[in-house]
Structures are given as structure tokens and as C-alpha cells.
Amino acid sequence: MTDAAELTEQWIAAWVHVRDIEVTELDGWPLVHTRSRTRESELICSDPGPEAFSALMRHVDGDPRAMLTVIAKDVAPYAALTLPPGVRVDRDDETLMTIPLAPTPTAHDAEFTARWDLEGNSVTLRLETAEKVASEGTVGVLGDVAVFDAVETSPGFQRRGLGSCVMSMLSSYALDHDAKTGILAATAQGKAMYESLGWNVALEMRSLMGA
Structure with a gap:
């Protein structure tokens, strides 16, 4: 361990x-x-x-x-x-949370458009409507470790599963780039969502x- x-x-x-x-x-x-x-x-x-x-x-x-x-x-x-x-x-x-990465469903509501932006050593996913960004998050891979960063859902779009969808899509990206383990620093607000997705509090x- x-x-x-x-x-x-x-x-x-x-x-x-x-x-x-x-x-x-x-x-x-x-x-x-x-x-x-x-x-x-x-x-x-x-x-x-x-x-x-x-x-x-x-x-x-x-x-x-x-x-x-x-x-x-x-x-x-x-x-x-x-x-x-x-x-x-x-x-x-x-808290610092971890998970062994595994494939998960990544479908999102047709109301939203997924936009991927490669920025240096990371990629940011944004789920957008015509007017604004509804939810977004960033992931980067170093060796077999993927770090997830700045996962947020805008007010007005919360409690619709968008954060979970973003995490699943970022996890699929990380798996495609040879990551095996995910790590992130979670706020108390985000911790419950991550735990529902199988993440574990490590530290x-x-x-x-x-x-």
C-alpha cells in the first residue's frame, strides 16, 4: 500500500x-x-x-x-x-482522495456540448449550453498517475449529475493516456460527490x- x-x-x-x-x-x-x-x-x-x-x-x-x-x-x-x-x-x-481508475459510462444530456481544451500538460473539459459553462474540470497525467483539478459546476446547474459526468469523462481520458490511479484534493463540498463515484479519502x- x-x-x-x-x-x-x-x-x-x-x-x-x-x-x-x-x-x-x-x-x-x-x-x-x-x-x-x-x-x-x-x-x-x-x-x-x-x-x-x-x-x-x-x-x-x-x-x-x-x-x-x-x-x-x-x-x-x-x-x-x-x-x-x-x-x-x-x-x-x-482531503486527499484516490481511486483505481476504471472505465465508467460517460454519456451526457444532449442539452450540453462537450468542449475539450488541451492546455500544456493538462486537458480541460467543459460542458456548455449556448449561454454559459455548466460544469468543467481538468485532468493531467504523469506516468500512471492522473491528477484531477478544479472540478466545478456553475450555480443553476448543480444537482443534475454534471459533476459526476465530467469526472467520468476525465477518467476515460486519463485511462486512454495510461493512467491507473487518480488523485485529487477535495473540499468538504466536493467530497460527497467523489465518494459516490468510488473515491476514497486517503489523507x-x-x-x-x-x-
């Missing part, structure tokens, strides 16, 4: 490949240079222990564009830590940011 550190390493490697972003190292942990709207960087560590994690907080203390994420089987010991004044909790409900995640 893949252990926590190996799974985290696989996810980071495939995720940065999909987004084509730079990774360096800081205190022995991957520093992902996200340069996104919400953050400039994310330091990611795999269950370093509460004491070591506390020491890492200095890298985000007071910097609102810096994120520190811990991934572990149980993040409760990290949640119990006292935060410095310049550090806040950003996300405490995400918990907790993210801090500078305040």
Missing part, C-alpha cells in the same frame, strides 16, 4: 506537472510556486510532527501570500497547535496562511 509520504509526493509531482509550475525546496519540503490569484507559494509537508510543523510557520508568518499545508492521516495534532499572531487557518476541510489536509 502506498504510504502517506509517497502518496503526497505523487500528488505534488503530478499537480505541478498539470499546472506547469515551479517547485523548489525549503527546509527539506517542497515549496510550490503557485503564483496564483490566492497565493504566491505553498509549502507542503507530509506529517512532519507538531513540533516541526510549528517551526515551519515562520515561513508564512505575516505573509498573506504564503501558504503552509500539512498532509497526514490525522491532522488533529496540528489543529491543536497555537498559531502565532501572523498566521491564520485558511483551509481545514480538504487529511490543513492549510495555514500568513495574516
Whole structure:
């Protein structure tokens, strides 16, 4: 069975490949240079222990564009830590989920048009009406690992199975490109849908940011 550190390493490697972003190292942990709207960087560590994690907080203390994420089987010991004044909790409900990929039905309602856009190392699928994007998601493959990213359904189109349809179509794409395992970081809102599709929670995640 893949252990926590190996799974985290696989996810980071495939995720940065999909987004084509730079990774360096800081205190022995991957520093992902996200340069996104919400953050400039994310330091990611795999269950370093509460004491070591506390020491890492200095890298985000007071910097609102810096994120520190811990991934572990149980993040409760990290949640119990006292935060410095310049550090806040950003996300405490995400999980890292996995699935052995297998063929699934991929039909979608004729009301929607499927548009595939190849973007660097990833492909984005959008289910569209004449007026707007109803649901979308991205997948990229590195070796035999597929990372799923930014799967969203627009308000007004939710609870119609479109997210599940997008996931099935992205999974078929990944299988066609030799992927065997799927990995994604799920919010609490998305977790229920992924579980209904057979995905399993492997690890918990907790993210801090500078305040």
C-alpha cells in the first residue's frame, strides 16, 4: 500500500506537472510556486510532527501570500497547535482522495456540448449550453498517475449529475493516456460527490496562511 509520504509526493509531482509550475525546496519540503490569484507559494509537508510543523510557520508568518499545508492521516495534532499572531487557518476541510481508475459510462444530456481544451500538460473539459459553462474540470497525467483539478459546476446547474459526468469523462481520458490511479484534493463540498463515484479519502489536509 502506498504510504502517506509517497502518496503526497505523487500528488505534488503530478499537480505541478498539470499546472506547469515551479517547485523548489525549503527546509527539506517542497515549496510550490503557485503564483496564483490566492497565493504566491505553498509549502507542503507530509506529517512532519507538531513540533516541526510549528517551526515551519515562520515561513508564512505575516505573509498573506504564503501558504503552509500539512498532509497526514490525522491532522488533529496540528489543529491543536497555537498559531502565532501572523498566521491564520485558511483551509481545514480538504482531503486527499484516490481511486483505481476504471472505465465508467460517460454519456451526457444532449442539452450540453462537450468542449475539450488541451492546455500544456493538462486537458480541460467543459460542458456548455449556448449561454454559459455548466460544469468543467481538468485532468493531467504523469506516468500512471492522473491528477484531477478544479472540478466545478456553475450555480443553476448543480444537482443534475454534471459533476459526476465530467469526472467520468476525465477518467476515460486519463485511462486512454495510461493512467491507473487518480488523485485529487477535495473540499468538504466536493467530497460527497467523489465518494459516490468510488473515491476514497486517503489523507487529511490543513492549510495555514500568513495574516
